[in-house]
Amino acid sequence: SQKIEQNSEALNIQEGKTATLTCNYTNYSPAYLQWYRQDPGRGPVFLLLIRENEKEKRKERLKVTFDTTLKQSLFHITASQPADSATYLCALTNQAGTALIFGKGTTLSVSS
Amino acid sequence: DAMVIQNPRYQVTQFGKPVTLSCSQTLNHNVMYWYQQKSSQAPKLLFHYYDKDFNNEADTPDNFQSRRPNTSFCFLDIRSPGLGDAAMYLCATSSRGGLAKNIQYFGAGTRLSVL
Numbered sequence: 104s105q106k107i108e109q110n111s112e113a114l115n116i117q118e119g120k121t122a123t124l125t126c127n128y129t130n131y132s133p134a135y136l137q138w139y140r141q142d143p144g145r146g147p148v149f150l151l152l153i154r155e156n157e158k159e160k161r162k163e164r165l166k167v168t169f170d171t172t173l174k175q176s177l178f179h180i181t182a183s184q185p186a187d188s189a190t191y192l193c194a195l196t197n198q199a200g201t202a203l204i205f206g207k208g209t210t211l212s213v214s215s
Numbered sequence: 216d217a218m219v220i221q222n223p224r225y226q227v228t229q230f231g232k233p234v235t236l237s238c239s240q241t242l243n244h245n246v247m248y249w250y251q252q253k254s255s256q257a258p259k260l261l262f263h264y265y266d267k268d269f270n271n272e273a274d275t276p277d278n279f280q281s282r283r284p285n286t287s288f289c290f291l292d293i294r295s296p297g298l299g300d301a302a303m304y305l306c307a308t309s310s311r312g313g314l315a316k317n318i319q320y321f322g323a324g325t326r327l328s329v330l
Binding site: 107112137139144145146147148149152192194196200201202203204205206207208 | 256
């Protein structure tokens with residue numbers, strides 16, 4: 104079955120630095136991959152989608168890369184701010200293409 | 216604003232007492248999902264509706280049922296809640312196909328406590 108691993112449960116960085124979160128997957132080659140943000144006690148919010156034929160996608164201070172050879176996606180937040188503190192979830196479509204499978208997430212804490 | 220609304224935000228029930236959680240959407244999406252999320256864990260898909268077609272995940276306990284009376288509403292019924300069913304329940308919608316690519320729009324969730 105498909106498996107998603109996000110490299111660490113928690114990441115602490117200082118304001119202004121770049122946060123890099125990792126998502127690895129096995130047993131599957133998804134056509135695209137998504138990243139979501141989840142704040143405590145709230146539902147996830149969609150951030151970015153990247154397709155298998157795209158190496159990189161950007162949105163404001165966010166950047167996502169997708170390496171289908173390594174089966175890995177990297178999620179970067181540049182010039183991080185305390186307001187970026189949240190849990191970030193990686194998600195892939197299941198093999199049937201009918202639903203998403205989520206990773207456990209990485210909790211990012213940005214200190215000022 | 217178009218959105219996904221879950222009611223109630225917090226629900227307390229007793230062990231074994233049936234409970235229903237509700238979800239409504241104004242996005243007119245054809246797919247609605249129910250997830251269970253426990254602390255520090257990934258959202259776990261329970262089932263989803265593609266229009267009126269119900270799709271159950273293989274490992275979803277029989278204790279969990281769902282109803283979708285129309286496009287806008289979907290309900291999660293827990294017939295006999297156990298202590299292990301205490302969790303956040305998330306409803307999500309998507310418009311399957313084309314560029315939408317299963318991007319999901321979530322409600323704020325219902326936190327269920329079982330006493």
